Amino acid sequence: MAKSIEEFLVELDTNSELLEKYKKDPIGTAKKYGLSDEDVKLFEDKNWDELEKRFSDAKRAVRVIHY
Amino acid sequence: MSTAKKGELVVVGTGISVAGQITLAAKSHIENADIVFMGIMNKVGEHIVTTLNPNCVSLDDLYMEGKSRAHTYEQMADRIVQAVVEGNKVCAAFYGHAGVFVTPSHDAIRKVRALGLSATMLPGISAEDCLIADLGIDPSQYGCQSYEATQFLFRDYRIDPYMTQIIWQIGLAGEATLKVLNSEHNKPGLVLLTEILLENYPEDHELIVYEAATLPVCEPKIQKIRLSELVNTPTTLISTLVVPSLGLPKYRQDRLAKLGLTEQEVSNYRNPNLSEKGN
Numbered sequence: 001m002a003k004s005i006e007e008f009l010v011e012l013d014t015n016s017e018l019l020e021k022y023k024k025d026p027i028g029t030a031k032k033y034g035l036s037d038e039d040v041k042l043f044e045d046k047n048w049d050e051l052e053k054r055f056s057d058a059k060r061a062v063r064v065i066h067y
Numbered sequence: 068m069s070t071a072k073k074g075e076l077v078v079v080g081t082g083i084s085v086a087g088q089i090t091l092a093a094k095s096h097i098e099n100a101d102i103v104f105m106g107i108m109n110k111v112g113e114h115i116v117t118t119l120n121p122n123c124v125s126l127d128d129l130y131m132e133g134k135s136r137a138h139t140y141e142q143m144a145d146r147i148v149q150a151v152v153e154g155n156k157v158c159a160a161f162y163g164h165a166g167v168f169v170t171p172s173h174d175a176i177r178k179v180r181a182l183g184l185s186a187t188m189l190p191g192i193s194a195e196d197c198l199i200a201d202l203g204i205d206p207s208q209y210g211c212q213s214y215e216a217t218q219f220l221f222r223d224y225r226i227d228p229y230m231t232q233i234i235w236q237i238g239l240a241g242e243a244t245l246k247v248l249n250s251e252h253n254k255p256g257l258v259l260l261t262e263i264l265l266e267n268y269p270e271d272h273e274l275i276v277y278e279a280a281t282l283p284v285c286e287p288k289i290q291k292i293r294l295s296e297l298v299n300t301p302t303t304l305i306s307t308l309v310v311p312s313l314g315l316p317k318y319r320q321d322r323l324a325k326l327g328l329t330e331q332e333v334s335n336y337r338n339p340n341l342s343e344k345g346n
Contacts, residue, residue, distance in 0.1 A: 006110070006114045009282060012283040013085050019283060048285050052282065055109050055282070056109045059132075059248040060127050060130055061304050062304055063161065064169060064170045064236075065170050065245060066215045066217075067217045067221045067222065067243070
């Protein structure tokens with residue numbers, strides 16, 4: 001079974017060796033990690049907007065009132 | 068003697084990036100809580116927290132376009148406090164540093180303490196920490212003034228142009244209703260901000276519009292602009308404006324004299340190699 005992008009991003013953010021490998025060979029590292037072809041394509045296309053859309057929500061970033 | 072379990076609250080930050088900036092202490096509190104409330108803006112961060120402790124409740128359902136954020140934050144704090152009152156060991160996990168630019172975390176702690184129960188906050192990694200690392204700015208170099216954009220516009224603050232200025236949430240600059248959750252209406256705020264900055268800086272002063280990276284595959288967004296370009300610069304809800312210092316101010320001779328020092332002496336102390344070469 002293919003591994004999830006969430007797991008891959010967590011691993012990249014906490015494993016400097018994997019991140020180094022990813023920087024040298026993003027597609028090969030994503031494939032070897034076990035992402036699905038569809039998810040590998042996101043990295044191949046450097047489709048960060050889609051990635052951010054899928055995983056981040058800036059509307060929830062605001063959490064303060066001061067004035 | 069009552070044997071009822073007393074509730075307690077620990078508030079932790081999960082950092083700005085998705086997983087790598089959670090401290091070991093924060094992780095442990097998340098793992099050991101009876102219930103974890105999450106105010107985390109990315110799903111990967113939520114995935115991490117729910118992996119550490121499956122009994123998680125998101126606070127994000129309380130955000131709604133058109134609803135006052137004042138109400139949203141009050142409900143967030145109340146939800147957290149209620150779980151503590153019910154006798155749970157509660158962990159509230161907010162992204163970034165849970166105490167930096169976060170109203171409901173501080174409110175929840177105040178309310179829990181007012182009930183005579185334990186509430187603590189752990190430090191975390193904030194957007195300011197990322198900014199310092201990404202831009203190579205040491206806040207001690209020139210001193211630093213840091214404000215929330217709307218508060219800065221509404222209140223009678225004084226800029227010291229010799230200090231670094233960090234102005235947060237420029238995507239909502241001047242937004243008073245607290246009902247807007249996008250950065251499409253900040254133009255009047257940016258116009259006013261530009262006017263204020265022009266009282267202190269030349270129009271070609273270089274500014275930085277900054278966004279920390281949240282995903283490990285992305286770089287931080289660092290856009291250098293002239294002050295005159297600020298009004299037409301696209302911003303998001305996580306954009307921060309950095310106004311670099313004009314440089315160090317002159318020495319205050321009167322203060323140095325009171326300490327029995329001269330400018331030459333302190334310059335020599337500060338640059339020992341130069342003074343040694345001169346000897």
